[in-house]
Amino acid sequence: MPSLTQLVAIQIAKANPAASNEDIVNELISVIEDSVLPNVLRGMKPIPRPSITQLKFQELMMKRAPRRRKEYYERLHYFYRLANQFDYIRAQLEEYPLSGTTYPLEPIQSLSKESTVPLFLQEEPTSQWDGKRSESVETEPYKPPFRERWHYDPWISSEERKKVRPEQFSFSLLGQVQERTVSDPVFERIVEKIETGVRSSFAPSKSKLHLQMQIRRDQEIADWEKLIVTIDSEETDFDKKMDLWNKIDAEVMKAIGEVEARATPDERKIISSIKRKIFTDMKLP
Amino acid sequence: MEDQDVFQVVREDIKAATKAFEENDFDNMNIFANRAMANAIMGPTPKYVLHGFFLKNVSMIYRILNLRKIEAFETAKAHGRDYIKSLPTYRDFDERKAWEDFYRFNNKIRKFMMDKYEENTYNENLRFSDDALQWMMQYLLNNDQTLLNPNNRLLRGLLNEIARIFRVHGGSLRMDIAASLIEALDRCYDYINVYKESKSNRFEEKVKEEIIPYLKRIANVVLTPKSDEEIDISAVDTILWELVKKWREFFIQYMELPRAEIPVERAVRIPEEAKKKISESLTKALESEVIPEK
Numbered sequence: 001m002p003s004l005t006q007l008v009a010i011q012i013a014k015a016n017p018a019a020s021n022e023d024i025v026n027e028l029i030s031v032i033e034d035s036v037l038p039n040v041l042r043g044m045k046p047i048p049r050p051s052i053t054q055l056k057f058q059e060l061m062m063k064r065a066p067r068r069r070k071e072y073y074e075r076l077h078y079f080y081r082l083a084n085q086f087d088y089i090r091a092q093l094e095e096y097p098l099s100g101t102t103y104p105l106e107p108i109q110s111l112s113k114e115s116t117v118p119l120f121l122q123e124e125p126t127s128q129w130d131g132k133r134s135e136s137v138e139t140e141p142y143k144p145p146f147r148e149r150w151h152y153d154p155w156i157s158s159e160e161r162k163k164v165r166p167e168q169f170s171f172s173l174l175g176q177v178q179e180r181t182v183s184d185p186v187f188e189r190i191v192e193k194i195e196t197g198v199r200s201s202f203a204p205s206k207s208k209l210h211l212q213m214q215i216r217r218d219q220e221i222a223d224w225e226k227l228i229v230t231i232d233s234e235e236t237d238f239d240k241k242m243d244l245w246n247k248i249d250a251e252v253m254k255a256i257g258e259v260e261a262r263a264t265p266d267e268r269k270i271i272s273s274i275k276r277k278i279f280t281d282m283k284l285p
Numbered sequence: 286m287e288d289q290d291v292f293q294v295v296r297e298d299i300k301a302a303t304k305a306f307e308e309n310d311f312d313n314m315n316i317f318a319n320r321a322m323a324n325a326i327m328g329p330t331p332k333y334v335l336h337g338f339f340l341k342n343v344s345m346i347y348r349i350l351n352l353r354k355i356e357a358f359e360t361a362k363a364h365g366r367d368y369i370k371s372l373p374t375y376r377d378f379d380e381r382k383a384w385e386d387f388y389r390f391n392n393k394i395r396k397f398m399m400d401k402y403e404e405n406t407y408n409e410n411l412r413f414s415d416d417a418l419q420w421m422m423q424y425l426l427n428n429d430q431t432l433l434n435p436n437n438r439l440l441r442g443l444l445n446e447i448a449r450i451f452r453v454h455g456g457s458l459r460m461d462i463a464a465s466l467i468e469a470l471d472r473c474y475d476y477i478n479v480y481k482e483s484k485s486n487r488f489e490e491k492v493k494e495e496i497i498p499y500l501k502r503i504a505n506v507v508l509t510p511k512s513d514e515e516i517d518i519s520a521v522d523t524i525l526w527e528l529v530k531k532w533r534e535f536f537i538q539y540m541e542l543p544r545a546e547i548p549v550e551r552a553v554r555i556p557e558e559a560k561k562k563i564s565e566s567l568t569k570a571l572e573s574e575v576i577p578e579k
Contacts, residue, residue: 005563006570013571021571025564029555032563037553089553171359181360182367182393188360196356203356 041089169203171195174214177227186263186270193255194229201251208234211248227278245282252280291328292376295321295336302340303369311348318344323533331519331526332380336372338465338529339387343368346394361397364390381518388461395452407453414456418463421446422504425467429497432474433489435481440471458513462521466503469528470496475542476535495531499524 002010005028012024173181173191180187191213202209210232218224231248235241256278260271298321305314321337343365350361368390373383396404421443431437447464450456474496480488502524510516555563 002570003566006567009567009571021568024571025567028567029560029563033553033555037555041553173359173363178363178366181363188363191363192357192360195358195360199356199358 041086044086168205168208169199170210171199172210172212174212176215177213180215184270186259186267187274189259190256190271190274193259194252197251197255198248202248209244225277227274229278229280230283231280232283241282241284245280249280252278286328288328288330289376291324291330292333294324295333296374298324299336299340299369299372299374302344306344306347306365306369309347309351311344311351314344315341315348319533319536322529323536326526326530326533331522332378332383334526334529335380335383335387335522338469338525339372339383340369342387342465343390346398350397355397357397361394364393364397380522384462384518384521385458388458391451391461392455395455398452403453409455411455411457414450414454414460417450418447418456418460419508422463422508426500426504429500432492432496435478435488440467440474444468444471459507459510459516462516463503463507466499466507466521466524466528469525469532470499470503472532473528473535476532476539478542479539499528 009024009028012028013019013021016024177191181191182188194213198211212230212232214228214230216226216228229248229252231245233241233244235244253275256271256275260268260275263271298317302314302317302321305311305317318337318340321340322334323337325333325337347362347365350358355361368386371386373379399407425439425443428439431439444464444467447456447460447467451460451464474492477488477491477495480486480491506517506520506524
C-alpha cells in the first residue's frame with residue numbers, strides 16, 4: 001500500500017509526463033519544506049521540558065544512579081535534545097526567515113560516557129518515563145516526577161519559552177564607547193566595521209559568545225585610556241578559547257585596517273591613535 | 286485637563302518606551318509611543334504630541350533593522366539610544382530643537398537603512414532632494430481628487446518616494462517635516478476608508494472634509510519658508526496635533542484596522558538524511574509505477 005506522499009508523487013508524474021522522477025521528488029520535498037512543515041510545526045504545542053535548575057539537580061542525582069538505568073537516561077537525553085531542536089526551529093519560524101539559511105540541526109546522538117550534558121531523571125512508579133510508554137515519547141508531554149516537592153517553580157512555561165530567541169551571539173557598546181560612537185564619525189565607522197566583521201564571522205557559531213566594547217581609564221594617569229573588546233565565550237577547551245581569541249583579535253584589526261584604507265590623511269591620524277589603544281581581552285575562569 | 290498631568294504621563298510613556306527599546310521589543314515600544322500620543326491629545330498643548338510621534342518612528346526604524354538582521358545593529362542602536370536620551374523631559378521645551386534633533390537622528394540612521402548596493406552607489410544630493418520635495422508636494426496638490434478614489438494609494442506612494450529619496454540622497458528638515466505630516470495624514474486617511482462601506486457613501490464627503498484641506502496647509506508650512514530656519518514650527522506642531530488627534534480618536538472608535546498582510550512563508554529545511562530517505566521512497570514508488578487503487 002503506497003503512502004499518501006507516494007500517491008501524490010504518482011499523480012504528479014501522470015499529470016507531467018515530461019518531468020523526470022528527480023524533478024518531481026525535488027519539487028515535492030520543496031513543498032514539504034516550504035508549506036507543509038512550517039504549518040505542522042506551528043500547530044504543534046511546544047514540548048515541555050524541565051528548567052536548567054532541575055536539570056542540574058538531576059545531573060547530580062545521575063552520578064549516584066546504578067548502571068542499569070543507563071538506557072533510560074539515554075532516552076531522556078534524546079528527548080531533551082529533541083525538545084531543544086523543536087524550540088529552536090519554532091523560534092526561527094516565528095522570528096527569522098529561514099529560507100536560504102542553514103541552522104545547526106544536529107543529528108540526535110546517544111549519550112556518551114564522557115558527556116556532561118545535564119540529565120533529568122528520578123525514577124518513580126507514576127512517571128511516564130517508566131519504560132511502558134516510551135514509544136509515545138515524542139507526542140506526550142513529560143511530567144516532572146517531583147514537581148510538587150520543589151519550593152520554586154522549576155518549569156519555564158511553554159508560552160514563555162516560545163518568546164525566547166536563541167541568542168548565541170551578542171555585541172554591546174558600553175558607556176563612553178556608546179557616546180563616542182554617536183559623536184565621532186571616524187570612531188563610529190570603526191565600531192560599525194568591527195561589529196559587522198565579528199557578527200558575520202562569529203554569530204553563526206553554535207556556542208555562546210558575548211563581546212563588549214568599553215573604554216578603560218586610569219584615574220591616576222590622565223592620558224591612560226584603552227579601548228577594550230572583552231570576549232566572553234562559553235567554550236571550555238583552553239586551546240579552542242585561545243584560538244577564538246586570536247581569530248577575534250585578527251577580525252578587529254582587519255576591520256580597523258579596512259576603515260584606514262578608505263580614510264583621509266587627517267582621519268588616519270585618529271585611526272592610528274585608536275589602533276594604539278585597542279585591545280582584545282578574553283574572559284578566563 | 287491639567288497640562289502638567291498630561292506631561293507627567295507622557296514622561297512615563299517615554300520611560301516605558303525606552304525600556305522596550307533597550308530590550309529590542311520594538312512592538313511594545315510602538316505601543317508605548319501610541320499611548321504617549323493618545324495621552325497628549327487629551328491635553329491642550331500641541332507640542333506634547335511630538336514625543337510619541339517621534340518614538341513611534343524610532344520603533345519602526347529599529348523594528349525593520351532588527352528584522353533585516355543588519356550586522357551593525359548595535360552601532361545603529363547607539364544612535365537610537367542617544368536620540369531617545371535627548372528627548373526633552375521638561376514641560377517648557379524648545380519644539381524647534383525637538384524637530385531638529387529628530388531630523389539629525391533620521392539623517393544619521395539613514396545609512397543603516399540602505400542596502401549594500403545603495404550604500405556603495407548613492408551620494409548625498411540635497412539640492413535634488415529639495416527639488417524632488419517641491420515636485421512631490423505640487424503633484425499632491427494637483428492630484429488631490431485622486432484621494433476620492435477609494436482604491437488609491439497616493440499618500441502612501443508619495444511617502445514611499447520621500448522616504449527613498451531621503452534615505453539615499455539625504456534631505457532637509459522640511460523634508461522630514463513633510464514626511465511626518467503626510468504620514469499622520471495617511472493614518473487618518475486609512476480610517477476614512479471605513480466610510481466606503483456606509484450606505485450614504487460618506488467616503489467622498491469625509492475625504493473632502495477631513496483630508497483635502499490639510500494638503501494645502503502642509504504644502505504651505507513646508508514650501509513657503511525659504512530655509513529650514515524660517516519654518517513655522519508651532520504651525521507644524523498644530524497640524525500634527527490635529528492629525529494625531531483625529532487619528533487617535535478614530536482608533537478609539539474603530540480600534541486597529543485590519544491590514545492586508547503579505548504572508549512571508551518561512552521554510553523548514555529537512556535534514557539531509559531524512560531528505561534522502563524521502564527521495565528514495567518516492568523514487569521507488571515512481572519507478573515501480575504503483576497505481577493507486579480506485
